[in-house]
Amino acid sequence: MNAVIVNNISKQYGKKKDLIQALKGIFFEVKQGELFGIIGPDGAGKTSLFRILTTLLLPDGGSASVDGLDVVKDFKAIRHRVGYMPGRFSLYQDLTIEENLEFFATIFNTTVKENYDLIKDIYSQIEPFKNRRAGKLSGGMKQKLALSCALIHKPSVLFLDEPTTGVDAVSRKEFWEMLRSLKEQGITILVSTPYMDEASLCDRVALIQSGEILSVDSPEGVINAFKHPLVAVKDNNMLQLLNDLQRFEGVQDAYPFGEYHHVVLKDGFTANAVSTYLQQHNYHQPDVQTIRADIEDCFIALMKTGE
Amino acid sequence: MTNTAIHAEGLTKRFGDFTAVDAISFEVKKGEIFGFLGANGAGKTTAMRMLCGLSIPTAGKASVAGFDVYKQTEQIKRSIGYMSQKFSLYEDLTVRENIRFYAGIYGKSDAFIKEKTAFLLKELHLEAEANKLVRSLPLGWKQKLAFSVAIFHEPEIVFLDEPTGGVDPVTRREFWNMIYKAAERGITIFVTTHYMDEAEYCNRVSIMVDGRIDALDTPTQLKKTFEVRSMDEVFLKLARRAKRSGD
Numbered sequence: 001m002n003a004v005i006v007n008n009i010s011k012q013y014g015k016k017k018d019l020i021q022a023l024k025g026i027f028f029e030v031k032q033g034e035l036f037g038i039i040g041p042d043g044a045g046k047t048s049l050f051r052i053l054t055t056l057l058l059p060d061g062g063s064a065s066v067d068g069l070d071v072v073k074d075f076k077a078i079r080h081r082v083g084y085m086p087g088r089f090s091l092y093q094d095l096t097i098e099e100n101l102e103f104f105a106t107i108f109n110t111t112v113k114e115n116y117d118l119i120k121d122i123y124s125q126i127e128p129f130k131n132r133r134a135g136k137l138s139g140g141m142k143q144k145l146a147l148s149c150a151l152i153h154k155p156s157v158l159f160l161d162e163p164t165t166g167v168d169a170v171s172r173k174e175f176w177e178m179l180r181s182l183k184e185q186g187i188t189i190l191v192s193t194p195y196m197d198e199a200s201l202c203d204r205v206a207l208i209q210s211g212e213i214l215s216v217d218s219p220e221g222v223i224n225a226f227k228h229p230l231v232a233v234k235d236n237n238m239l240q241l242l243n244d245l246q247r248f249e250g251v252q253d254a255y256p257f258g259e260y261h262h263v264v265l266k267d268g269f270t271a272n273a274v275s276t277y278l279q280q281h282n283y284h285q286p287d288v289q290t291i292r293a294d295i296e297d298c299f300i301a302l303m304k305t306g307e
Numbered sequence: 308m309t310n311t312a313i314h315a316e317g318l319t320k321r322f323g324d325f326t327a328v329d330a331i332s333f334e335v336k337k338g339e340i341f342g343f344l345g346a347n348g349a350g351k352t353t354a355m356r357m358l359c360g361l362s363i364p365t366a367g368k369a370s371v372a373g374f375d376v377y378k379q380t381e382q383i384k385r386s387i388g389y390m391s392q393k394f395s396l397y398e399d400l401t402v403r404e405n406i407r408f409y410a411g412i413y414g415k416s417d418a419f420i421k422e423k424t425a426f427l428l429k430e431l432h433l434e435a436e437a438n439k440l441v442r443s444l445p446l447g448w449k450q451k452l453a454f455s456v457a458i459f460h461e462p463e464i465v466f467l468d469e470p471t472g473g474v475d476p477v478t479r480r481e482f483w484n485m486i487y488k489a490a491e492r493g494i495t496i497f498v499t500t501h502y503m504d505e506a507e508y509c510n511r512v513s514i515m516v517d518g519r520i521d522a523l524d525t526p527t528q529l530k531k532t533f534e535v536r537s538m539d540e541v542f543l544k545l546a547r548r549a550k551r552s553g554d
Contacts, residue, residue, distance in 0.1 A: 018443055041475035042446040139347050166392075166472060168346040168501055169539060170546045194473040209475065210445075239487060255480050258504035258537070259526065296476050303477055 001068070003157050003188035004030035004053060008062035011048045011211075022048040024211040025062060030190060030204075035183045037202035038192040039295070045211040046192040047087060050161045053190070054084045067156050080108065083155035085146050087162040093135030097126055097145055100134055101152060108153030118185060119148045122178055140171050147178070151187075158182070160191040164198065176201045196296040207299055214302040219295060226293035226301060228252060231271045232260035233278075234287040241283075248277050253304065260287075262297060309373070312337045312464050312495035313358060317367035318376075320353050327353040329518035330367060337463075340486060340496040342506050345515030346546040351499055352468070354515070358497070359466055360384050372463040385413065388457035388494075391468035395453030398442040402433055405441055406456055413460035427455050447478030451485060458489055465489065467498040471505065483508050503539040512538070514545050521545050 011023040023045045030036045038046050051057035053066055055075035064071045069078050091100045101123070105112045116123075126144050129137070134145060143163060150158060160179075164172045176198065183189055191202070199205045200219045207214040207222065215222055235241045242261055245254040250269030254261055263274060271290045278286040293301075313335040320328040328350045335341045345351045356362040358371050360380030369376040372386035396405045403424065410420045428434045431451060441449060450470060458465050467486075471479045483505065490496050498509065506512050506526060513523040522529055522545055526538055533541045 020443070041478075042473035044475075162473075166347075166469065166501065168546065169503065169542050170346055170549075173543075196476060255477075256483065256504075256508060258507040300476050303475065 001032050002029045003032045003034070003067060004036075004190065005065045006049070006053070006062075007064060009049070009052060009059045009064050010061040011045070011052065011057070011059055021211050023052075023059075026208075026211070026213045028206050028213060028216045030188060032188055033183070033186055035179060035189045035191070035201075035203045037199055037205040038190065038208055039194075039196060039199050039205050039299070040192075040208035041194050043210075044208045046208060047161055049208075050084070050086075050159050050190070050192065054082055054159055055079060056084075080153070081156050083150035083153070083158040085150040085158075085160045085163060087165065089142050089146060091134045091142070091146055091149060094133060096131050096133050097137070098130040100145060101148055104149040105152045110153050112152060115152055115154045118154055118182075119151050121181060122151075123148045139167065140174075143167070143171075143175065151182070155187065157188045157190065160189065162192050162194065164193055164195060172198070196294070196299055199295040205295075207295075207302060209299075209303055214299070222295060222298050223293050226298050228267065228301070229265040229270060230291055230293050230297060231263045231265065231274055232257070232287075232289050232291045233263055233274065234260045235278075235283055241278075241286075244278070244281055244283075245274075248274065250274070250277070253301070255300065257294075257296070262291075264297070264301065310337050311335070311370075312339070313341075313369070313371050313497065315358070315367070315369040318354070318357060318364055318369045319366040320350075320357060320362065321365045326518050328357070328364075331515070331518075331520045332367075333513055333520060333523055335464075335495060335497060337495055338490055338493045339511065340490050340498065340509045342509030342512035343497060343499045343515070344506060344512055344542060345499075346549055348551055349515040349546075349549065350518040351515055355466055355468065355497075355499070358383075359387060359389060386463045388460065388462040388465035389468075390450075390453045390457040390465070390470055392450075392470060392472040393468075396441045396449060396456065399440060401438050401440055402428070402444070402452060403437045405452070406459065409456045410459050415460055423459065427459070431455060447474050447481075450474055451478070451482060454482065454485055454489075458494055462494065464495040464497060467496065469499055469501065471500065471502065479505075503537065503542055506538040506542070514542060516545055516549050517551055521548070 006026060006028050008025045008027060009023055010025045013020045013022060040046055052059050053064060053071060055071050055078050066078050067081050101112055122144050126141050164175055179189060204218050206216045245251055245263055250265050250273050251263055252266050253264040271288050275286060275288045311334055316332045317330045319330050343351055357364050357376055360383035363377060371383045374382040406424050407420055428437050471482055486496055511525050513520045529541045533544050535541055
């Protein structure tokens with residue numbers, strides 16, 4: 001069974017001149033128990049989508065269901081079954097850790113004790129500070145408290161809107177480890193992120209840009225769909241190298257990618273052709289290797305075909 | 308004129324008994340792209356605030372564009388540009404008004420503003436959007452505009468605090484292209500980021516852990532020193548030593 005079905009959902013804001021099409025009729029499904037990533041930059045429509053699915057915003061067109069319930073008609077029932085962690089910290093700053101958690105348990109007609117097992121691993125890390133006010137917590141602690149509060153009523157579907165934005169690489173890794181262990185407890189998780197490298201940690205992902213879905217697949221599937229030959233190239237003067245690469249007839253696209261430049265080749269061209277070309281242009285021993293695409297390569301390619 | 312844009316020696320900031328920045332020493336050369344990395348809570352923002360003349364150090368020495376961070380904070384503010392992911396432009400002003408506002412703050416003449424605004428709008432392909440509210444622009448355009456505004460008065464140094472957070476991968480690269488161009492013109496770039504691939508685009512990178520600078524070198528040398536293959540691994544190796552967390 002599908003935990004979430006999104007069927008031609010659209011949403012727009014503003015009028016005439018200032019009209020913004022936040023979601024342009026998108027489709028996808030999330031299976032029960034799946035860890036599903038919505039990957040895309042700011043302004044792609046991720047938050048609008050999450051707010052529609054958590055019944056906080058009405059769509060302008062299309063339909064969607066969560067746990068078999070309609071997001072418009074059955075909004076009350078859905079609210080009991082989903083957990084939502086918005087992108088902006090929205091707990092009560094002047095309540096303590098413990099008071100926030102008890103508050104959320106109470107409004108969902110349950111107790112902290114009843115569902116403690118579910119949050120134990122996460123909450124136990126901040127429990128020693130349970131009398132501290134939420135407003136006084138560090139970013140990482142706030143995040144753990146927000147996640148505990150979103151889970152305390154044992155939701156069947158959990159929505160996490162950009163939980164790792166602005167978070168450093170170490171804390172991001174830890175957060176994803178928490179999500180993996182929640183998934184093992186059978187909760188369906190939808191998580192949005194602008195970080196492309198987090199896609200590989202999901203079961204499946206939807207790549208989203210400007211209100212449109214570019215691809216829905218497993219991370220492996222997205223990468224396998226990248227059909228062009230791809231090479232990574234490095235030399236001493238990277239700026240000059242990029243200019244020279246962009247002039248090569250076999251190049252479809254070339255862009256910086258960390259330590260290397262990634263070069264998407266037209267069909268029929270290989271790493272050898274790139275080496276030869278560079279040697280003809282006075283590069284002595286350019287470092288050229290054929291590589292597998294990264295999710296970010298796929299995203300860039302999909303963005304450019306969409307244009 | 309010296310060749311040094313920023314010089315810090317034992318720079319320290321304490322809040323009560325908490326040492327946010329713990330005697331950091333480093334130098335940034337003119338025209339250099341300097342990556343200032345660290346986990347949340349490592350002390351980056353506090354250090355940056357001292358360098359921008361917004362917070363007086365507890366101890367140590369530092370000069371920015373040749374000015375002293377204790378006594379010449381106003382001169383520092385005039386010599387630098389600043390943009391962050393969180394705040395950069397006024398959403399309820401138009402593109403043109405934002406440019407005019409910032410240029411006016413830095414005391415630029417009307418003639419200078421007029422001529423350079425036209426040039427800038429053309430370069431950013433924003434001519435059609437000049438009279439639109441900044442609020443209506445896509446994030447990537449906003450960030451590119453914010454950077455251009457931050458260097459509009461031709462500062463010696465520009466401080467960029469996570470300028471590309473949440474920006475799409477294509478625009479993120481266009482943004483770095485603009486950084487390179489500014490650096491070529493001699494503007495010193497001081498930049499923080501959570502994207503480790505961007506650390507590779509810097510000439511040198513420092514990594515802060517618990518208020519100290521625990522590593523400072525070129526990306527290539529850092530990878531060699533820590534015997535790893537990527538900057539991501541360098542960062543993880545260092546940041547895992549951290550005892551404190553949060554922002």
